[in-house]
Amino acid sequence: MNHETFTEKMVLWLDNGLNAPEITELQAHLAGCPTCQQTYQTLQRVETLLRGGSKIMVGPPPGFTARFEMRLAYHQVRNGGHLWWGFGVLLLGALFLFIIGGLAVSALVSSGAGWLDGAIFYSGLVGLIQLANTLGVWLNLVGLFVKASLLTMSYPTFWGCALAALALAWLWLRVLKYVNRPVATSVELLI
Template identity: 45%
Template sequence: MMNDKYTEKISEWFDNELNPDEVAELQAHLAGCSTCRQTYESMQHVHTLLLGAAAHVAAPDQGFVQRFESRLAWRQAHKPWHIWVALGALLVGTLLFWSAWAISGGLLLVNAGGSALDANV
């Protein structure tokens, strides 16, 4: 009988996360359950393929980590100031627009509670 519990256990076995008692329990289950055994064999095949592929991955060149860490430190030290300038400009623009609107009588119309639509009703 296929069970998600055993599928998870098989995965944990490949990751060396099971204690000896859990390994023995899983092996006993696999001996009696052909569905789980087939799942184990499929997962074992994929695991073997991944290990083989990992052997062919090129390692980063010498000094990569040092260059990466120095660039990261530079970026953290030089945070993007242009964002703050843009936000400041947006704030100033908003205040200027609001001031011009208030000076032109916009506040008087809002405070009076009237609108052009109310006058036609």
């Protein structure tokens, strides 16, 4: 038998996977083979390290829990304000819309029944039709732009411009992320 076979048997022996005759054969071989003895001793050390390592529990450094709880409390207080800020902006926008709508309705009502007049209604309807016509022109312009873009996609210059635009957009997002990063206000938060 070669050394690889005995190495496999050593691993099985350490895992209690050999029967008595195989153990006797392995012990007899180990008594006469220094290479396998060295391999067995190495395997025993690895086994000891693996079995002992699972029992060792490494704790966090001193003060870790206190620092973590302090940072967590700081971020909870800091991020809680964002919700109220957003709610305030939403409330302010609704109030603004309510005031502008009220002013518009009061202006129409104060002008009397003239705003219900047929001529004014007709001019409003014509204005809506012109707005729809303008939107149609813009949609046609966008369609023309898409068609022209599809035709120019075969040119390398188009792809160069597209890649440059993507790179500049990525760079701009990185700059915004860097500029808007939170700033620590206390020395304790930096520790």
